Amino acid sequence: MRRSQPACKPTTVKREAARDALAALHGAPDVASVTQRSILDSLVRTILSQNTTDATSQRAFLALKQAFPTWEAVREAQPGAVEAAIRVGGLADIKAARIRAILDMLVAERAACCLEHLRELPDAEVKLQLTRFKGVGPKTVACIMMFGMQRYEFPVDTHVWRISKALGWVPARATREQAYQHLNARVPDAVKYDLHVLLVEHGKRCPRCAKIPGRPRKEPVGECPLVRARAPPCVEKAEPGSPEAKPGGRGKRRAM
Numbered sequence: 001m002r003r004s005q006p007a008c009k010p011t012t013v014k015r016e017a018a019r020d021a022l023a024a025l026h027g028a029p030d031v032a033s034v035t036q037r038s039i040l041d042s043l044v045r046t047i048l049s050q051n052t053t054d055a056t057s058q059r060a061f062l063a064l065k066q067a068f069p070t071w072e073a074v075r076e077a078q079p080g081a082v083e084a085a086i087r088v089g090g091l092a093d094i095k096a097a098r099i100r101a102i103l104d105m106l107v108a109e110r111a112a113c114c115l116e117h118l119r120e121l122p123d124a125e126v127k128l129q130l131t132r133f134k135g136v137g138p139k140t141v142a143c144i145m146m147f148g149m150q151r152y153e154f155p156v157d158t159h160v161w162r163i164s165k166a167l168g169w170v171p172a173r174a175t176r177e178q179a180y181q182h183l184n185a186r187v188p189d190a191v192k193y194d195l196h197v198l199l200v201e202h203g204k205r206c207p208r209c210a211k212i213p214g215r216p217r218k219e220p221v222g223e224c225p226l227v228r229a230r231a232p233p234c235v236e237k238a239e240p241g242s243p244e245a246k247p248g249g250r251g252k253r254r255a256m
Ligand SMILES: [Zn+2]
Pocket: 202, 206, 207, 208, 209, 224, 225, 226, 227
């Protein structure tokens, strides 16, 4: 039996049109430029990026890598030494404790500071494994899987959440987690990476779509192409854990 299409499902045209319009304004994302990194590197990067800017968290990550040649060395460091290395990124005590807890758990369970075994697991199992770590939520996991593991994921950060609601792609009252469940199940795999990257960039540069309207974080580059695409507010309830959500499938990897 065929089910009717949910009212909030963004049509392929809308999503692909939005991707194309944003790419024309901001430039097409270059997937090939994504550096291959270890999953543990990606995880630590996302922990360091919490509550700070990309540039600052990048500095904290590089400082950490410079101070300690291996993750084993981070784990065995004197108390305070890791905090000192990442202090530039803020919340150093909390972030250092979370990194240490992850490394301790990995050594206890697998006798190594490594997460590469996750590459062999299906999406659903990867999510279960990563969300066990304190401070690692669905957005962090989706980012690690998209940027670090080349899986088809659609992370919903504050920009994606806000703009998706404005476009009527998710119900106006959807939480960020509900918006993620809703969009991750509906945005076509082929569009996920580009659309995520472009919506984040657009949210930082567009005066209309900025978190504080009229005050984008970065220099604006042109007229907002999404204004014409705005739909009336959607009334459908988001469906966290809906049966439409795809089960994790082995081998769902992006071609890089
Ligand atoms: Zn805009």
